[in-house]
Amino acid sequence: MTASAAQLLDLSSWSHRLSAEVLGPGDLAVDLTAGRGHDCLHLARCVASDRCGTVLAFDIQEEAIASSLALLHAAGLPAERICRPQQIGPHGNFLAALSHERLELFLPRQPKVVLANLGYLPGGDHRTATGTASSLRTAQDALAALLPGGRLLLVSYTGHPGGLEEYQGLQHHLATLSPRNWQVLELRPLGRSNAPVLLVAEKRAPRL
Ligand SMILES: C[S@@+](CC[C@H](N)C(=O)[O-])C[C@H]1O[C@@H](n2cnc3c(N)ncnc32)[C@H](O)[C@@H]1O
DSSP, rough: OHHHHHHHHHHHHHHHHHHHHHHTOOOEESSSTTTTTTHHHHHHHHHTTTTTTTEEEEOOOHHHHHHHHHHHHHHOEEEEESSSGGOOOOEEEEEEOGGGGGGHHHHOOOOOOEEEEEBBOSOOOOSSSSOOHHHHHHHHHHHHOOOOTEEEEEEEEOOSSSSHHHHHHHHHHHHSTTTTEEEEEEEEEOOOTTOOOOEEEEEOOOOO
């Protein structure tokens, strides 16, 4: 497969493109599942977290927080571990070893992007994966919190136990959002069983 063909089907890369489109320096972006830090790093660059923007990230595994901090530091970006919302400074990358269900409590202001790469930690314990009920609750909180013009992006994997149910729960909820207030998109490779899916919801700006 050529590099461009591989990238066409890489939904993480689509989530990066679709978040970069709406993010700018100074914005707040949230990574609900920090994992190895690749999404955090992307968001950190989009919001210029070294100068003015902020990334807030969660992960329930210490290993993931440590990996993400190391990746951000290796890229020369400021990144710190936090355990309370009061520790979030005016700009930078703030990582909490907590469930993304704490999102509402930790948000310092309205985010422009909330991104989640669901499932389990690559190279880690496959039994510690995101779950249907908690992902759905947090997705609902994220939709309520987004700035107008902001996007929720969910990369969902269906091949591991519980993955299909999680995707179906999220997809069903996003499909019920009013087209007056939301633009919703589902992106998936065709002809491949168990391929990941990218769900995107963009909050429309209020009509004048
Ligand atoms: C596919 S990985 C994330 C990949 C990551 N965004 C990256 O760029 O490398 C999924 C992560 O979700 C985390 N996770 C599972 N349940 C969670 C929860 N309730 N809150 C936050 N993170 C969770 C796992 O520990 C795992 O690290």
